[in-house]
Amino acid sequence: MDSYLRHVAIERGLSTNTVAAYRRDLAIYSRWLADAHLTGLADVTRQHISDYVRFLGSREESPLTAASIARILSTVRGFHRFLLEEGVVDTDVAHESKPPKLGTRLPKAISIEQVTLLLAATDGDDVANLRDKALLELLYATGARVSEVVNLNVDDVLDPEVVRLTGKGDKQRIVPVGSYARTAIDTFLVRGRPLLSARGPATPALFLGLRGKRLSRQNAWLIIRAAAERAGLDGHVSPHTLRHSFATHLLEGGADVRVVQELLGHSSVATTQIYTLVTADTLRDMYTTAHPRARVSRSAPPVEPPPGG
CATH class of the missing domain: 1.10.443.10 (Intergrase catalytic core)
Structure with missing residues (x-):
């Protein structure tokens, strides 16, 4: 994980804040791997990645939003891709993992x-x-x-x-x-x-x-x-x-x-x-507020069906 963080900081030129976020994401992942009694990265399977995503969505002590889960999973996927490129593992087990669907969240602006x-x-x-x-x-x-x-x-x-x-x-x-x-x-x-x-x-x-x-x-x-x-x-x-x-x-x-x-x-x-x-x-x-034909009016005439309709 330290090698990956050096890679994104030096070779990819990511900002200090982004690297710090990656470090926090990988710390959560590392603790989960330890709790799952996985002693080596080669032991991680696709099922483990799926289980990890479900774990992120079900944490009671510190619930995560769908956006946070997607970000953490993106970090994990980048990490496993790096492991494959470096020859640490033979398969990228996180390649097909999918983040939870995100709803459209509009930015909050003030007037x-x-x-x-x-x-x-x-x-x-x-x-x-x-x-x-x-x-x-x-x-x-x-x-x-x-x-x-x-x-x-x-x-x-x-x-x-x-x-x-x-x-x-x-x-x-x-x-x-x-x-x-x-x-x-x-x-x-x-x-x-x-x-x-x-x-x-x-x-x-x-x-x-x-x-x-x-x-x-x-x-x-x-x-x-x-x-x-x-x-x-x-x-x-x-x-x-x-x-x-x-x-x-x-x-x-x-x-x-x-x-x-x-x-x-x-x-x-x-x-x-x-x-x-x-x-x-x-x-x-x-x-809707300003146009006279956009507002619903109680005095508006009823819509009559067409002849023979």
Whole structure:
């Protein structure tokens, strides 16, 4: 398993976060193999893989969603394919294993008005508010993943209009930054970051914690959750909520899906097209509410059958 993790990290160039997820998936698999009293990888059969999938779906202590099971199984399949390629085993026993069917899960986006309330909840002149305002404005302005934003360095803010983001597989993309986000970033760089930087070791990081070190993903999540609570937003608001909202609002505004794909850093347009389902639902609801012939009216005349019908 360690050899496989080195393979995906070095030869395939997967990100640190992805490799960490693979490591967690394989740890679950390793414990299951040990509990099944399998002493060698050559002893694993197709039936064992099927039993493992059923085990993942029936865990009582920590139930997994269909999406999580599919992800773990994908890791296991990649691992067994690697074993075959390396000559460790003679057969890829996981090749024909199938993940559970996934239902269509639409991304959760909040409205433009709710985004405005969320961003307003970071107003203030103290150093934490200046940082939080810049952080949230940038997340919504670019649709960036939270890992991409906390990994930004000051030099990645290329000019007043664009920022350089490094996504999965260390792929870089240049994304425009709107005027609100740019103003918030400039204010933070001038009035907030120098104060935070003086509290810790020298670092090129754009966003810093209160001790002067690079802001962590966990702290970024807590910042957003606290802002959502102050804004009175019900439900779960996370960094990915802003990413979903960015994509949804662009498509609702008429942006081409392939442009949104490029901005989000999706390798396939199929991943981006799920957001078109969100906007289609919104348009359908608006149509049903607004169009006089779309609403059911009690005064509408009954439909008469055709003659002889």
